Amino acid sequence: MSIAQIKISGLSKSFDGRDVFADITEVVSQGECLVITGPNGSGKTTLLRVMAGLLRAGAGSVEYFLGDSVIQGQGLKRNLSLVSQDLALYDELTALENLHFLSRIQDCHFSKEELAQRLSQFGLGGRGNDLVGSFSSGMKQRLKYLHALLKEPKFLFLDEPTANLDEEGVRLVDEIIKSQKRDAIVVLATNERSELNYGEKTLQLGL
Amino acid sequence: MERKPSSLVYKGWCIFSKDLKSELRNRYALNALLMFAVTTLVAVNFAVGQFGLGEKLLAALFWIVVFFSALSGLAQTFIKEEETKTVSTLKLVASPNSIYLGKLTFNIALLFTLEVVIVPLFFLLSNVGGANLLLFFGVLILASLGLAAATTLIAAIVSKAAVKGALFAALSFPILLPLLVTAIRGTELSFRGEVFMSGFSELKILLSYLVVMIVASLMLFDFVWSE
Numbered sequence: 001m002s003i004a005q006i007k008i009s010g011l012s013k014s015f016d017g018r019d020v021f022a023d024i025t026e027v028v029s030q031g032e033c034l035v036i037t038g039p040n041g042s043g044k045t046t047l048l049r050v051m052a053g054l055l056r057a058g059a060g061s062v063e064y065f066l067g068d069s070v071i072q073g074q075g076l077k078r079n080l081s082l083v084s085q086d087l088a089l090y091d092e093l094t095a096l097e098n099l100h101f102l103s104r105i106q107d108c109h110f111s112k113e114e115l116a117q118r119l120s121q122f123g124l125g126g127r128g129n130d131l132v133g134s135f136s137s138g139m140k141q142r143l144k145y146l147h148a149l150l151k152e153p154k155f156l157f158l159d160e161p162t163a164n165l166d167e168e169g170v171r172l173v174d175e176i177i178k179s180q181k182r183d184a185i186v187v188l189a190t191n192e193r194s195e196l197n198y199g200e201k202t203l204q205l206g207l
Numbered sequence: 208m209e210r211k212p213s214s215l216v217y218k219g220w221c222i223f224s225k226d227l228k229s230e231l232r233n234r235y236a237l238n239a240l241l242m243f244a245v246t247t248l249v250a251v252n253f254a255v256g257q258f259g260l261g262e263k264l265l266a267a268l269f270w271i272v273v274f275f276s277a278l279s280g281l282a283q284t285f286i287k288e289e290e291t292k293t294v295s296t297l298k299l300v301a302s303p304n305s306i307y308l309g310k311l312t313f314n315i316a317l318l319f320t321l322e323v324v325i326v327p328l329f330f331l332l333s334n335v336g337g338a339n340l341l342l343f344f345g346v347l348i349l350a351s352l353g354l355a356a357a358t359t360l361i362a363a364i365v366s367k368a369a370v371k372g373a374l375f376a377a378l379s380f381p382i383l384l385p386l387l388v389t390a391i392r393g394t395e396l397s398f399r400g401e402v403f404m405s406g407f408s409e410l411k412i413l414l415s416y417l418v419v420m421i422v423a424s425l426m427l428f429d430f431v432w433s434e
Contacts (some may be wrong), residue, residue, distance in 0.1 A: 049295075052299065053298075053299075053433075054295050054298055054299065056433065073302075074302055077299065077300060077301075077302075080299070081299075082295075082299060084295075086292060086295060087292065087293075087295045087296045087299070088291055088292035088293050088296060089293070089296065090225065090229060090291075090293055091291065092228070092229040092232045092233055093225065093228060093229060097225075097228065101221060101224075101225045102296070102300055104213070104218075104221050105213075105218050105221050105222070105300050105301050105305070106300050107210055107211060107212050107213055108209070108210055109209040109210075109211055110209075
């Protein structure tokens with residue numbers, strides 16, 4: 001089995017001449033969790049988005065490895081998942097339609113029964129044919145987790161992972177982070193004190 | 208779970224069916240297109256219909272209606288993704304070219320739906336007699352494909368801007384001008400009832416425009432789409 005690794009080298013990002021973060025260097029290996037923390041506006045979400053390839057870095061680079069090979073482009077997309085408040089699912093589609101669309105486009109094919117079973121595991125049993133627009137924010141968050149884990153990612157990025165979740169949802173996220181740490185790399189951006197404990201490595205922004 | 212690599216075309220089809228399903232449920236773009244097209248067509252007909260306009264003016268009027276309706280509706284496909292915050296989700300899962308293909312197919316379907324409504328209405332209201340329908344539909348299909356190809360790329364560019372409507376019109380005009388002029392000329396010939404071969408050079412220009420626009424879009428879309 002290929003071991004996953006992320007190498008961040010001299011990563012910087014600025015908006016309109018204002019540095020959001022500068023010269024970040026870190027190496028994270030499979031089995032580790034990197035916690036990014038810092039006050040509001042310190043660039044936690046921006047760093048996650050740069051790492052996920054949603055924003056271009058001002059300087060520096062982020063490299064992803066599976067074994068000895070660097071993965072990028074579609075290969076990286078197949079192995080990377082991001083759960084964030086800024087990433088929405090399609091409100092006009094049902095939960096099953098969302099999962100079906102998002103998994104098919106990433107070359108993962110599931111039967112309706114498999115997806116329905118996964119929905120039950122995430123506390124959304126029987127809601128597969130409901131429009132996502134009718135879901136509460138907590139239910140949407142659960143569905144985002146389900147979508148993120150469907151492709152069994154090697155790199156799981158979580159932005160404020162327990163936002164909008166009830167007690168049971170928080171427990172579910174706790175289980176997800178612990179189980180993902182075994183087979184993948186988890187990077188999470190948070191201000192919650194309890195979530196700092198997940199990290200083998202911590203990156204403090206805004207200092 | 209079964210991991211099976213799919214082709215670019217299949218992924219484009221997935222995006223198209225997602226957009227189509229979504230559009231059929233909320234009619235976000237279709238209503239804007241149809242309302243604009245029908246009201247403009249009827250209003251112009253009431254205002255100048257009794258003057259018996261010539262073929263040149265009729266052709267220009269037809270394409271003005273199609274062009275401005277396209278401007279009001281075709282940009283919605285990307286703007287909606289931005290407004291509903293699904294754009295990052297899409298960026299994370301799909302390749303830029305599959306997104307372009309999916310959105311292009313959706314815009315073509317939207318434009319053809321619009322034309323299914325406005326072409327019969329136009330012929331009914333404007334009293335075009337003896338038109339060469341083969342030439343007319345040849346020009347209509349090629350020009351519509353070119354229009355959709357160009358507006359899909361422009362829509363992706365403007366979806367990130369603050370003043371989307373104004374920028375879309377400003378960017379579209381110079382890019383679409385050659386297409387519009389050729390389409391108007393070809394349509395005028397068809398309204399005059401000229402033989403098919405008389406509009407052959409217009410059809411060739413429209414086909415070339417379409418090919419150039421699709422190839423350029425596939426090459427540029429990655430840069431437009433990232434960030």
